Amino acid sequence: MNRFLTRTSKAVVSSMIVAAALAGCAVGPDYVAPKTELAPFHNTEAVANRQTTLAAPRLDSWWTGFNDPMLEKVVQRALDQNLSLQAAIARVAQARAAAQAAGAQLLPTVDAGASATAMHQSTNSPLGALASAFPNYSRDQKEYVVGATASWEIDLAGGLRRAKAAARDEEQAAEAAQLGTRITVAADAADAYLQVRGLQARLAVAQDQVDTDARLLELVKARKRLGAADEREVAQSEALLRQARSTVPSLKVALEAQLNRLDVLMGAQPGTYAAELAENPAIIPGVPAIGTGDQPVDVLRRRPDIIAAERHLAATNEQIGVAIADYYPKISLSGALGFDSIRGGQLFSAKSFQPVGTGALQWRLFDFGKVDAEVKQARGTHAEALAQYREAALKATEDVENALMALSQTEVRSQELEQEVAALTRARDLSERAYRAGSITLTDVLDADRLLLVARDDLDATKADSARAAVRTFRALGGGWDVPQQVAQSN
Known part of the structure; x- marks a missing residue:
């Protein structure tokens, strides 16, 4: 987990440095x-x-x-x-x-959130029909999620x-x-x-x-x-x-x-x-x-x-x-750090840690x-x-x-x-x-x-x-x- 965090932090910092360099000028007349x-x-x-x-x-x-x-x-x-x-x-x-x-x-936006979900799975649904074939299948399922998400549009x-x-x-x-x-x-x-x-x-x-x-x-x-x-x-x-x-x-x-x-x-x-x-x-x-x-x-x-x-x-x-x-194209970065577990007692364990990083490009290339x-x-x-x-x-x-x-x-x-x-x-x-x-x-x-x-x-x-x-x-x-x-x- 520490190696992943180190790589993720370096990538984020590098992206911010590149974005800052690219965002040094603004198009349009002064x-x-x-x-x-x-x-x-x-x-x-x-x-x-x-x-x-x-x-x-x-x-x-x-x-x-x-x-x-x-x-x-x-x-x-x-x-x-x-x-x-x-x-x-x-x-x-x-x-x-x-x-x-x-x-x-x-500025980047940061949101924190937490959720707890309890579900009684239908065995007639596609997922329920497939999962019910496995031994020890339980229709009663729970999920606990805690984390924070951040997003930032780079003003290129x-x-x-x-x-x-x-x-x-x-x-x-x-x-x-x-x-x-x-x-x-x-x-x-x-x-x-x-x-x-x-x-x-x-x-x-x-x-x-x-x-x-x-x-x-x-x-x-x-x-x-x-x-x-x-x-x-x-x-x-x-x-x-x-x-x-x-x-x-x-x-x-x-x-x-x-x-x-x-x-x-x-x-x-x-x-x-x-x-x-x-x-x-x-x-x-x-x-x-x-x-x-x-x-x-x-x-x-x-x-x-x-x-x-x-x-x-x-x-x-x-x-x-x-x-x-x-x-010009618009680039945005987003990421999430959090925990996702089906058992409340294991929510804050290393196995439940779930980081996500996303980069997106939007360009009105065919809308000029x-x-x-x-x-x-x-x-x-x-x-x-x-x-x-x-x-x-x-x-x-x-x-x-x-x-x-x-x-x-x-x-x-x-x-x-x-x-x-x-x-x-x-x-x-x-x-x-x-x-x-x-x-x-x-x-x-x-x-x-x-x-x-x-x-x-x-x-x-x-x-x-x-x-x-x-x-x-x-x-x-x-x-x-x-x-x-x-x-x-x-x-």
């Missing part, structure tokens, strides 16, 4: 990250000239730059409780397990190593996608919060206008009692009041929708946090400064969707090697047509992933350019509206004084009132849009997570 040449952003100057009192925040925590504690609380709560983010984290765990399983394919062409690398790349893509979900959750929570504040401000304007129009109606009624106004003017004033009141329900509907959206983003049933925001209405937060020194390459290094697309591209490159490896098709499919998948990566890079720059333009122009519009509201407020006050003095008709006052209501509502909506445009800018720049140094250097 991955080279794509180079994307992009011109500098052309809308940065418009944002660089912005006037703001708030400093530029760190890009990984941009929501702190709005100087709004409630906004920070809302975003952090969403990051802690959002269900889409939890699902993305679970997908990362799945990808990590798949990568671990792919790596395990390179490197297909298993390519599969491991592809699984690792997909794991990294899943991690990047999870970071992308984090950015989306933070941006969506901030967007919903800013819409809530904008709608609350617009409701306050509408209510202020209702109060103003109600006072105007009382003034007209008083003038009518004095004979200085007629029923037509009373009807006009009442219509204006009704018009102001009619804007309130639609604003409340929109506000409720955003509050419910915010609750879902924070992983809560709609209505959970609505009261907290309703009890503490605040002004629309100001927009912080935004750094404009980033070039497109900086954005591509930072944005998780680009990182995910590049990692998926790398995985498809490895899959080409996996497909090409099927052109199918292998050709699989390689072509893998190359096509890689070409598709490359086109998707390049398109994602272009869309990333599109997002940045659109966000920068939207931010600069909404702020310009907001500044113009502030001047318009100031002018219309003076005109409205002067009109009311002139009407009290009898210098102008009520129609002039009503016109001034309507124009002021529209302008004030538009101003608050535009202020909210400016803040939301800033959120889109931070999101387009890839802000919302801390870029590790090795990631920045690898792209």
Whole structure:
């Protein structure tokens, strides 16, 4: 038995040395990250000239730059409780397990087992009919087996190593996608919060206008009692009041929708946090400064969707090697060491020792047509992933350019509206004084009132849009997570 074990051990060691030498290379193309040449952003100057009192925040925590504690609380709560983010984290765990399983394919597998079998042999079966002719034949038979088996596929062409690398790349893509979900959750929570504040401000304007129009109606009624106004003017004033009141329900509907959206983003049933925001209405937060020194390459290094697309591209490159490896033979070694006996008392004796060694060769020698098709499919998948990566890079720059333009122009519009509201407020006050003095008709006052209501509502909506445009800018720049140094250097 010892001589057999010695010969078997030498054969196994020799096979492992030969396999290691043969497995030194892996077929298929080595991955080279794509180079994307992009011109500098052309809308940065418009944002660089912005006037703001708030400093530029760190890009990984941009929501702190709005100087709004409630906004920070809302975003952090969403990051802690959002269900889409939890699902993305679970997908990362799945990808990590798949990568671990792919790596395990390179290692030998060892299984241990034991069995005990008792059988009452049929004398009508071929074996039973033959054995029953011998003297002292017993139909009652037992067998005891204890041992361990091992198997190992030698990765001659490197297909298993390519599969491991592809699984690792997909794991990294899943991690990047999870970071992308984090950015989306933070941006969506901030967007919903800013819409809530904008709608609350617009409701306050509408209510202020209702109060103003109600006072105007009382003034007209008083003038009518004095004979200085007629029923037509009373009807006009009442219509204006009704018009102001009619804007309130639609604003409340929109506000409720955003509050419910915010609750879902924070992983809560709609209505959970609505009261907290309703009890503490605040002004629309100001927009912080935004750094404009980033070039497109900086954005591509930072944005998780680009990182995910590049990692998926790398995985498809490895899959080409996996497909090409099927052109080559596959060799596997297997062996078993154990004991097999029909008597339990003799199971662990030298006579019961039963080693087995097997070498197997598998080669798709007459299936190269199918292998050709699989390689072509893998190359096509890689070409598709490359086109998707390049398109994602272009869309990333599109997002940045659109966000920068939207931010600069909404702020310009907001500044113009502030001047318009100031002018219309003076005109409205002067009109009311002139009407009290009898210098102008009520129609002039009503016109001034309507124009002021529209302008004030538009101003608050535009202020909210400016803040939301800033959120889109931070999101387009890839802000919302801390870029590790090795990631920045690898792209």
